[in-house]
Amino acid sequence: MSEVYDCIVIGAGIQGSCSAYHLAKNKQKTVLLEQFVLPHSRGSSHGQTRIIRKAYEEDFYANMMQESYELWAQLEKEAGVKLYRPTGLLVMGPENGEVFSKLKATMQRNNIPSVFLEKHEFSQHIPNLNLTDGNGALIDNVAGVLFADRALRAVQGVYLSNGGVIKDGEKVIDIQPGDIVTVTTESGVYRGKSLVITAGPWANKLLTNTGLELPLKVVKINVCYWKEKVPGTYSVGHRFPCFIQLEPKEGEYDIYGLPSNEYPGLMKVCYHMGSETEPDERDKQTDRGDIDILKRYVSRCLPGLIPVPAIVESCMYTVTPDHHFVLDCHPTHRNIVIGAGFSGHGFKFGPIVGKVLSQLAMGEVPSQDLSPFRIQRFKSHSRSHL
Ligand SMILES: Cc1cc2nc3c(=O)[nH]c(=O)nc-3n(C[C@H](O)[C@H](O)[C@H](O)COP(=O)(O)OP(=O)(O)OC[C@H]3O[C@@H](n4cnc5c(N)ncnc54)[C@H](O)[C@@H]3O)c2cc1C
Known part of the structure; x- marks a missing residue:
């Protein structure tokens, strides 16, 4: 035995x-x-990076993140390595939309250090990014990049x-x-x-x-890296934050980005959904509809990037109905x-x-x-x- x-x-x-x-x-x-x-x-x-943030619509995630930050800091001490780099997180979304309004209210209720950017001051704080008409913008000051x-x-x-x-x-x-x-x-x-x-x-x-059996859907994510026209434009050195674009267009999922890190001169910008796959057959899923959405977004909003991904890697999400x-x-x-x-x-x-x-x-x-x-x-x- x-x-x-x-x-x-x-x-x-x-x-x-x-x-x-x-x-x-x-x-x-x-x-x-x-x-x-x-x-x-x-x-x-x-992969090398993930976003860490407290900006959530739901109080329960904001609460959990409070303890999670403390535990990440403890792990950093125990392992003697840096696991987190503060960059801030810019959240943009339809100003009067439900998601953006809820997220803003949750951040205020939970006293999450944040800044709300008025339209006229946006480009001063965040150069090289075009804010979509009708979108609001806020910054989660404690967010950053985790070295995954x-x-x-x-x-x-x-x-x-x-x-x-x-x-x-x-x-x-x-x-x-x-x-x-x-x-x-x-x-x-x-x-x-x-x-x-x-x-x-x-x-x-x-x-x-x-x-x-749980109602789980497995999707393949195309992890896209986009080349900066001028190297460094979207780097932490130039104080570019992580970002989340809520509802880029009606019916579309969020888009998110991280300042260039793993590939100098390339910025990671991804679509927050993909196409269904079997986990062992991930590479047979070749749908690139998400990349088309990203190309349009990059052309529209990130003028300092070449709107064709230079590197595309693969990852998977396991998604519940809610x-x-x-x-x-x-x-x-x-x-x-x-x-x-x-x-x-x-x-x-x-x-x-x-x-x-x-x-x-x-x-x-x-x-x-x-x-x-x-x-x-x-x-x-x-x-x-x-
Ligand atoms: C592109 C991408 C970007 C993301 N960005 C963020 C982000 O910015 N911030 C964030 O918080 N999260 C992000 N996530 C989500 C986050 O990475 C995942 O939620 C998390 O990694 C899930 O971890 P897991 O341990 O559940 O799954 P996994 O990492 O998949 O681990 C499951 C493990 O189980 C093993 N396993 C399965 N079956 C068996 C078996 N039969 N026998 C033995 N072992 C088995 C697998 O091989 C695997 O190693 C992102 C995910 C992706 C794909």
Whole structure:
């Protein structure tokens, strides 16, 4: 018989790695299982940068980000590396639209340090960006860039130094629920008192083994980098912030951008949605409709960029119907904890998501209100076969 772990975590993306980190810090004997050899670029957590912000429409995300910032700072100290660069975040959107108004009100209610830019002062603060007519603009002053690859390495490193075990290149092929959960990989069998499933785009594939199916849609994102006509125009050095353009046109999803970083002279500007894919067939999804939307936006609003992407990389979102996360125990097997459906905005929450998932796995009361993230909200969508 193999040894019994306190907890098994499946998936070494940011959410699984942060869960494992909190478990190990709480002296839980933990094993983190990953199907690919680490590091890899086939899920959702690779790449060098992600936006971190408190600017949200919902109070519950603004609250969670308060704790998440503290936990990122703690991880920086423990790992001895810088994981965050403050740049500010410019949010633009239809001034009288619901989303922009709600976001502005939530920021004010939660005392998030911010500046509201009047139309006449916009170009003075943000050169080389054209504000669309009828759009309002505000800046989240505490937002910035997270160094994603570095953060993933850092959290896995601190996890290992706290006695955690990582088994990469081990795809989980079966889960047997029970008081002791048995997890079988292509090369071993693991037993645990609890199990955390953080499998990103593969969540439903794994949940099938537990008789549960969530309403998750996996989409491929074309990660586009655009060349600056004059190198440095959109760099942190020139104090260019991250930005989010809400509802660029009616019926379109948001567009977001980060100052040039990973490729000097290139700025990352992406569409916040993509086309549906199977996670193992990501590269067969070749739809570029999102790139056409981006080209039009870049031509219209970012005159300092050449409106053809110089580099296009791939990533995936796992999207729920309401774009909110799933952070909950399995409805039938309470020692199985699920973190899924991060809907393209989960990285910044990694440390707090890991903390609450670890608390659920240890049978503790989570430090955050998880009611917006319950599986039950999908009642008519999710199928429990057991
Ligand atoms: C282009 C892009 C831009 C983004 N920008 C932002 C941003 O600016 N700010 C932000 O906060 N968030 C952002 N996000 C979202 C964020 O990156 C994701 O929400 C987050 O990375 C999800 O992490 P995860 O751990 O759930 O998934 P993943 O990183 O996909 O991890 C899941 C892991 O589980 C493993 N796995 C799956 N099945 C098995 C199995 N059977 N056996 C073993 N292992 C398995 C996978 O191989 C994978 O490593 C962005 C995402 C993308 C794609």
